[in-house]
Amino acid sequence: AQSVTQLDSHVSVSEGTPVLLRCNYSSSYSPSLFWYVQHPNKGLQLLLKYTSAATLVKGINGFEAEFKKSETSFHLTKPSAHMSDAAEYFCVVSESSGTASKLTFGTGTRLQVTL
């Protein structure tokens, strides 16, 4: 069985400061890991994904995440927050990168960006 734990339900940062959203996972197999962003009343947009290639993954909008197997972590970071980054972020694990694989979502982290 697979599971995802997002350690913070809410993170608040000032514009221009770094962002760290934490995610730990549990998986019986080699997982694929994703970070998705959701703006209010919108669908989910993929930020980045790890699928057993490079452990440091760069995504859109300046976000990146590092897969650390020894720590079972996949934390999301950004060097400098922008007001437009305010949204809900979901860490997601899949035990198969093939088709029809089931996704398990974390509970989400709401990122607030203040002036």
Add this chain to the structure above:
Amino acid sequence: GAVVSQHPSWVICKSGTSVKIECRSLDFQATTMFWYRQFPKQSLMLMATSNEGSKATYEQGVEKDKFLINHASLTLSTLTVTSAHPEDSSFYICSVQGVTEAFFGQGTRLTVV
């Protein structure tokens, strides 16, 4: 990547009526689609896996007779909420699984009054 379109984006209905939500894969033939429900300030919970040409697979605790899923073609899956009640009010999202990632529709906000 695949483009997934959901319709309607929001709907209000009266208790006891039925509502149909469509999920279309615009540029990808999907033998499988997924339906999720998201309550306010909560994560997405998988409701069911929609299989083209066969019965959907429902997650534990999801009533198959209440949430009817039809996947008649490779580009269209529908979710019908039958005899809707206020507790069915939620955000419903469908997704299509690509080779290495999932693509999500924009979601449907259902409000039952």
